[in-house]
Amino acid sequence: MSTPVENILVTGAAGQLGTELTVALQQMYGKNHVIASDVRIPREERQEVLGIFEKLDVLNPQSLGEILDKYHITQVYHLAAMLSATGEKHPKHAWQLNMQGLINVLEAAVEKNLHKIYWPSSIAVFGPTTPKENTPQFCSMEPTTVYGISKLAGEGWCQYYFRKHGVDVRSLRYPGLIGYKSMPGGGTTDYAVDIYHKALFNGVYECFLEADTYLPMMYMEDAIKATLDIMHADSDAISVRTSYNLSGMSFSPAEIAKAIQAHIPHFQMHYKPDFRQAIADSWPRSIDDSQARKDWQWQPDYDLARMTAVMLENVKIGVEQGLIV
Ligand code: AKB
Numbered sequence: 001m002s003t004p005v006e007n008i009l010v011t012g013a014a015g016q017l018g019t020e021l022t023v024a025l026q027q028m029y030g031k032n033h034v035i036a037s038d039v040r041i042p043r044e045e046r047q048e049v050l051g052i053f054e055k056l057d058v059l060n061p062q063s064l065g066e067i068l069d070k071y072h073i074t075q076v077y078h079l080a081a082m083l084s085a086t087g088e089k090h091p092k093h094a095w096q097l098n099m100q101g102l103i104n105v106l107e108a109a110v111e112k113n114l115h116k117i118y119w120p121s122s123i124a125v126f127g128p129t130t131p132k133e134n135t136p137q138f139c140s141m142e143p144t145t146v147y148g149i150s151k152l153a154g155e156g157w158c159q160y161y162f163r164k165h166g167v168d169v170r171s172l173r174y175p176g177l178i179g180y181k182s183m184p185g186g187g188t189t190d191y192a193v194d195i196y197h198k199a200l201f202n203g204v205y206e207c208f209l210e211a212d213t214y215l216p217m218m219y220m221e222d223a224i225k226a227t228l229d230i231m232h233a234d235s236d237a238i239s240v241r242t243s244y245n246l247s248g249m250s251f252s253p254a255e256i257a258k259a260i261q262a263h264i265p266h267f268q269m270h271y272k273p274d275f276r277q278a279i280a281d282s283w284p285r286s287i288d289d290s291q292a293r294k295d296w297q298w299q300p301d302y303d304l305a306r307m308t309a310v311m312l313e314n315v316k317i318g319v320e321q322g323l324i325v
Helices: 016-029 044-050 061-070 084-089 091-111 146-165 191-201 220-232 253-261 276-281 290-296 304-320
Strands: 008-011 034-038 053-055 075-078 116-122 169-174 176-178 204-207 215-219 249-251 268-271
Touching: 008 016, 016 034, 016 044, 016 075, 016 220, 061 091, 075 091, 084 091, 084 146, 084 276, 091 116, 091 146, 116 146, 116 220, 146 169, 169 220, 176 191, 176 220, 191 204, 191 253, 191 304, 204 253, 215 220, 215 304, 220 290, 249 253, 249 304, 253 268, 253 304
Parallel strands: 008 034, 008 075, 034 053, 075 116, 116 169, 176 215, 204 268
Antiparallel strands: 215 249
């Protein structure tokens, strides 16, 4: 029996994760089977990377349905969302986009009998009443940001559609994601990407978090691996239908600065905390991801030192050659 052809739609494909995930999916399924979409038409360089592209507002269920039909889509990686820091500036729109967008995709999954859905959650689902160190899979969750509230509610919706309608939706609680191929936008963990650019080209960085603010983080290659691994695991192995804790590394701004100074000794860091400090303070310092390790054999490959070496080398090449999209 031959395996059915999978046609994949990625929403929010022009974002930091979407850009890299789209490329990884193209390598796995073939360029003609991956349709990138975003609410905005990306710059030409990024469009070239994304391949087949459709402008799509996930808040419009009719447009979503038309694209699903047009390309005979069988799986959706639904990434379109507003992140924590921007969400605090536009709380109602963040709620609408993050919640209604997800519900539109889950409804379409039922109506069109889609094979699988991927939807990212975040460490933002945790809050001040959550244990900060080695945060367990199941614990008190009282998020303080609109983004976190929407992710926690979204996890509930995913589990509901799985139980009630049998939608095979899978999800990971990403920590801050760090990669060199594309820039993040609107998150509290974004400093950990920006710092490499400023270290290389200015020799100094002003950090919007305090020196000792530990946060869970992950190198992009690990995040892509985790995403593809959970999506390819046997359905029976997925015991968590809300979202899995996922851990790569944890570090503070002072520690990433020290890791950079091992390569660029004159690099200087200054601290000027802003409103994002309160968001970071409400999140865990480290994550227990033993359930993911047990269920689908998750294991990260990168620590801070290894990631820093790769980031410094590739950000330099990327910026000089205009490869960062
Ligand atoms: C953010 O900072 O908002 C995101 C996240 C941790 O989900 N990177």
